[in-house]
Amino acid sequence: xxxxxxxxxxxxxxxxxxxxxxxxxxxxxxxxxxxxxxxxxxxxxxxxxxxxxxxxxxxxxxxxxxxxxxxxxxxxxxxxxxxxxxxxxxxxxxxxxxxxxxxxxxxxxxxxxxxxxxxxxxxxxxxxxxxxxxxxxxxxxxxxxxxxxxxxxxxxxxxxxxxxxxxxxxxxxxxxxxxxxxxxxxxxxxxxxxxxxxxxxxxxxxxxxxxxxxxxxxxxxxxxxxxxxxxxxxxxxxxxxxxxxxxxxxxxxxxxxxxxxxxxxxxxxxxxxxxxxxxxxxxxxxxxxxxxxxxxxxxxxxxxxxxx
Amino acid sequence: xxxxxxxxxxxxxxxxxxxxxxxxxxxxxxxxxxxxxxxxxxxxxxxxxxxxxxxxxxxxxxxxxxxxxxxxxxxxxxxxxxxxxxxxxxxxxxxxxxxxxxxxxxxxxxxxxxxxxxxxxxxxxxxxxxxxxxxxxxxxxxxxxxxxxxxxxxxxxxxxxxxxxxxxxxxxxxxxxxxxxxxxxxxxxxxxxxxxxxxxxxxxxxxxxxxxxxxxxxxxxxxxxxxxxxxxxxxxxxxxxxxxxxxxxxxxxxxxxxxxxxxxxxxxxxxxxxxxxxxxxxxxxxxxxxxxxxxxxxxxxxxxxxxx
Amino acid sequence: xxxxxxxxxxxxxxxxxxxxxxxxxxxxxxxxxxxxxxxxxxxxxxxxxxxxxxxxxxxxxxxxxxxxxxxxxxxxxxxxxxxxxxxxxxxxxxxxxxxxxxxxxxxxxxxxxxxxxxxxxxxxxxxxxxxxxxxxxxxxxxxxxxxxxxxxxxxxxxxxxxxxxxxxxxxxxxxxxxxxxxxxxxxxxxxxxxxxxxxxxxxxxxxxxxxxxxxxxxxxxxxxxxxxxxxxxxxxxxxxxxxxxxxxxxxxxxxxxxxxxxxxxxxxxxxxxxxxxxxxxxxxxxxxxxxxxxxxxxxxxxxxxxxx
Numbered sequence: 001x002x003x004x005x006x007x008x009x010x011x012x013x014x015x016x017x018x019x020x021x022x023x024x025x026x027x028x029x030x031x032x033x034x035x036x037x038x039x040x041x042x043x044x045x046x047x048x049x050x051x052x053x054x055x056x057x058x059x060x061x062x063x064x065x066x067x068x069x070x071x072x073x074x075x076x077x078x079x080x081x082x083x084x085x086x087x088x089x090x091x092x093x094x095x096x097x098x099x100x101x102x103x104x105x106x107x108x109x110x111x112x113x114x115x116x117x118x119x120x121x122x123x124x125x126x127x128x129x130x131x132x133x134x135x136x137x138x139x140x141x142x143x144x145x146x147x148x149x150x151x152x153x154x155x156x157x158x159x160x161x162x163x164x165x166x167x168x169x170x171x172x173x174x175x176x177x178x179x180x181x182x183x184x185x186x187x188x189x190x191x192x193x194x195x196x197x198x199x200x201x202x203x204x205x206x207x208x209x210x211x212x213x214x215x216x217x218x219x220x221x222x223x224x225x226x227x228x229x230x231x232x233x234x235x236x237x238x239x240x241x242x243x244x245x246x247x248x249x250x251x252x253x254x255x256x257x258x259x260x261x262x263x264x265x266x267x268x269x270x271x272x273x274x275x276x277x278x279x280x281x282x283x284x285x286x287x288x289x290x291x292x293x294x295x296x297x298x299x300x301x302x303x304x305x306x307x308x
Numbered sequence: 309x310x311x312x313x314x315x316x317x318x319x320x321x322x323x324x325x326x327x328x329x330x331x332x333x334x335x336x337x338x339x340x341x342x343x344x345x346x347x348x349x350x351x352x353x354x355x356x357x358x359x360x361x362x363x364x365x366x367x368x369x370x371x372x373x374x375x376x377x378x379x380x381x382x383x384x385x386x387x388x389x390x391x392x393x394x395x396x397x398x399x400x401x402x403x404x405x406x407x408x409x410x411x412x413x414x415x416x417x418x419x420x421x422x423x424x425x426x427x428x429x430x431x432x433x434x435x436x437x438x439x440x441x442x443x444x445x446x447x448x449x450x451x452x453x454x455x456x457x458x459x460x461x462x463x464x465x466x467x468x469x470x471x472x473x474x475x476x477x478x479x480x481x482x483x484x485x486x487x488x489x490x491x492x493x494x495x496x497x498x499x500x501x502x503x504x505x506x507x508x509x510x511x512x513x514x515x516x517x518x519x520x521x522x523x524x525x526x527x528x529x530x531x532x533x534x535x536x537x538x539x540x541x542x543x544x545x546x547x548x549x550x551x552x553x554x555x556x557x558x559x560x561x562x563x564x565x566x567x568x569x570x571x572x573x574x575x576x577x578x579x580x581x582x583x584x585x586x587x588x589x590x591x592x593x594x595x596x597x598x599x600x601x602x603x604x605x606x607x608x609x610x611x612x613x614x615x616x
Numbered sequence: 617x618x619x620x621x622x623x624x625x626x627x628x629x630x631x632x633x634x635x636x637x638x639x640x641x642x643x644x645x646x647x648x649x650x651x652x653x654x655x656x657x658x659x660x661x662x663x664x665x666x667x668x669x670x671x672x673x674x675x676x677x678x679x680x681x682x683x684x685x686x687x688x689x690x691x692x693x694x695x696x697x698x699x700x701x702x703x704x705x706x707x708x709x710x711x712x713x714x715x716x717x718x719x720x721x722x723x724x725x726x727x728x729x730x731x732x733x734x735x736x737x738x739x740x741x742x743x744x745x746x747x748x749x750x751x752x753x754x755x756x757x758x759x760x761x762x763x764x765x766x767x768x769x770x771x772x773x774x775x776x777x778x779x780x781x782x783x784x785x786x787x788x789x790x791x792x793x794x795x796x797x798x799x800x801x802x803x804x805x806x807x808x809x810x811x812x813x814x815x816x817x818x819x820x821x822x823x824x825x826x827x828x829x830x831x832x833x834x835x836x837x838x839x840x841x842x843x844x845x846x847x848x849x850x851x852x853x854x855x856x857x858x859x860x861x862x863x864x865x866x867x868x869x870x871x872x873x874x875x876x877x878x879x880x881x882x883x884x885x886x887x888x889x890x891x892x893x894x895x896x897x898x899x900x901x902x903x904x905x906x907x908x909x910x911x912x913x914x915x916x917x918x919x920x921x922x923x924x
Contacts, residue, residue, distance in 0.1 A: 120443035135736035138461035153754035428751035446769035
């Protein structure tokens with residue numbers, strides 16, 4: 001999430017009533033969750049396990065719940081509850097704006113694009129040229145869609161990610177302030193859901209084709225010319241490189257990478273990063289050849305046990 | 309399903325043209341399917357396998373297809389087709405009422421609640437305060453939603469359960485007469501479906517958070533502060549206690565209980581009740597440690613078979 | 617896809633600017649993809665691997681990218697890119713017609729059918745008598761629905777199939793020109809998606825009942841009185857015979873047949889045709905008894921490995 005123009009450290013700390021360590025005029029040009037952080041960004045950390053990671057990240061400013069030595073070139077903002085204060089900043093910069101109609105007057109829709117009936121297009125949405133948005137699609141605020149994109153009915157683009165902080169008696173929500181980006185020539189099947197980024201962008205790369213009922217989590221990046229069959233689910237913060245094929249009902253856990261050109265057979269479960277150019281199967285997924293060999297032997301277990 | 313005011317045995321039997329055994333004025337205060345039955349309720353039984361269960365249940369009155377001894381304090385209604393007659397009573401007390409617009413004039417919507425465009429709100433729906441109902445959500449008749457609830461686009465709350473009786477040449481439908489109850493602070497992801505109870509209530513407990521594409525069957529009760537990842541499917545008549553975490557694509561069979569605080573890893577299949585406080589994996593699910601150990605050994609099968 | 621009236625070989629070849637071998641007046645009465653082809657149809661073949669199959673198919677005319685001997689009774693149309701030319705014919709005969717409102721004026725809706733608010737009904741759709749179409753359902757152009765059908769909210773009927781040709785730098789889409797046919801007494805759950813045929817029909821047989829979130833691929837034929845639980849996914853070109861039961865989250869690969877009366881337990885993965893009248897489990901699916909026995913032995917692997 002970019003701040004345009006940037007704010008000063010002093011201004012941001014003031015918004016959450018917090019003290020800070022750094023030049024008051026130190027510029028903050030973005031707000032990003034730790035997985036997506038870039039130079040100029042403000043992030044937050046509230047668990048000792050991640051202090052080091054945050055302090056060594058690209059973040060220029062960090063909301064933290066402990067007085068610590070400030071690293072060179074960074075600023076610190078002190079808070080007894082960094083999560084709460086980070087959320088309050090997201091809400092300030094990306095407030096929820098209730099709709100006033102099915103298609104927001106702030107949306108920009110390119111030439112040659114057909115919007116079928118029953119489509120909701122939120123505030124600040126941009127849709128390119130020559131797209132077809134089929135009936136009853138929902139496009140949340142701030143979504144960006146390229147040219148020649150087809151979105152089938154019932155699909156939901158830019159909904160909130162599943163990102164909660166467990167408190168003692170309940171969950172607190174990290175409000176989603178990010179976006180969904182759908183690049184040119186993408187086709188998205190009926191009833192697919194693409195969550196927007198927490199603070200960054202969820203991206204579906206150019207030419208990628210989705211069957212129906214696919215779920216893509218927040219901040220996940222899908223490469224170009226991928227092909228996903230129906231009911232695939234990809235968690236948040238995943239990187240799927242170009243030309244990957246996932247067959248039906250594959251599940252992908254968060255925070256991992258699937259290499260270029262990988263092919264994953266149906267119903268496989270991916271729990272760690274996969275090298276590109278290979279074929280996988282199983283839950284958890286292995287190289288298909290290995291998985292097949294093991295499955296053949298499982299069928300021989302009755303015979304084996306009888307023998308022994 | 310409560311009858312308010314209660315009807316007499318005589319009246320109810322009259323509605324389906326049936327004879328009965330019991331005081332004509334015996335009061336019937338509810339109609340419930342056998343899984344959900346309470347004192348005062350009328351239920352039905354049409355298979356000898358379940359006669360005993362029905363006669364020993366809390367039901368006060370039973371539609372039955374055999375002349376039997378009437379248990380003390382209960383009434384019997386005799387029918388050659390209890391299923392058909394039970395359905396006809398449900399239809400009488402909860403008739404389908406076609407909508408006259410996107411938001412029924414009989415719906416009650418609390419202060420501070422935002423209803424986005426394209427939302428359907430059926431008859432007799434109650435929605436509390438400070439909720440956000442995102443675009444293109446559907447809320448069927450009789451649904452009850454608490455305060456501070458968020459429902460994302462494409463979600464369907466209160467649709468009919470999958471409950472059919474197999475006849476020789478077709479299926480007959482048990483008309484759904486129950487409700488969906490969504491408690492305070494629940495968040496429901498995009499394209500989730502929560503079926504209403506057959507005659508009772510399907511309940512999502514306070515503070516529970518659902519990712520996208522989740523299915524909850526009829527009469528299932530989800531506890532407080534549960535967290536379900538995308539594409540989880542829970543069948544009907546399940547009890548999930550508080551603080552349960554189900555990761556992506558987990559499937560849960562009907563008529564079982566998942567204990568408080570259980571955690572189930574992605575793609576697991578739950579076919580029998582699980583004790584709380586433990587971690588599970590696999591299809592069918594076992595304790596994760598056991599499942600992991602077995603999976604590690606499966607990978608050694610080629611070596612083992614070669615050796616032997 | 618039928619052509620009514622038929623066209624001549626000369627006319628069709630002229631539309632794509634191609635030369636041909638055959639009587640100029642040779643009649644072409646339909647256009648169909650190779651899996652669905654019938655006598656009188658034009659099909660295409662662009663890969664040497666399938667030349668023989670196409671030449672021996674029921675097709676009366678074939679667009680082909682090689683000069684070959686013409687089989688008796690057939691016509692050949694020569695093209696350097698049969699896929700491109702076939703797509704251009706589909707687009708000519710089934711052009712996308714943008715909607716002018718939520719219910720097309722060309723749709724025919726039977727007596728006693730209730731259309732709830734927010735339902736989209738495309739061009740040339742036919743819906744029979746005494747149906748209930750719940751809110752926010754989408755029915756694409758050319759869909760045919762019988763009598764006494766119930767479709768729950770969020771369902772999408774007749775969306776495009778997943779059928780792409782991989783080019784060197786992108787995928788090209790086979791435009792869907794087929795239909796979805798929903799026979800009498802079918803019930804379709806919330807958020808189900810039924811893709812239309814590529815050029816033929818996707819069919820849901822009489823009396824079949826679907827739970828929520830089910831996906832049916834293009835050109836698949838589901839028999840009569842089948843029962844599918846939630847989140848089942850069936851790929852394209854599958855034949856499911858009558859009285860089949862698929863429990864939750866079952867996945868079915870393309871181009872196979874499931875025999876009459878088969879029962880498949882939850883989360884199974886079907887990768888080859890299954891004989892009817894039997895019960896199956898596992899991914900890949902086996903007869904349930906075998907699968908259960910193997911699973912029991914897997915649980916004994918730790919003991920076995922310790923012993924050896």
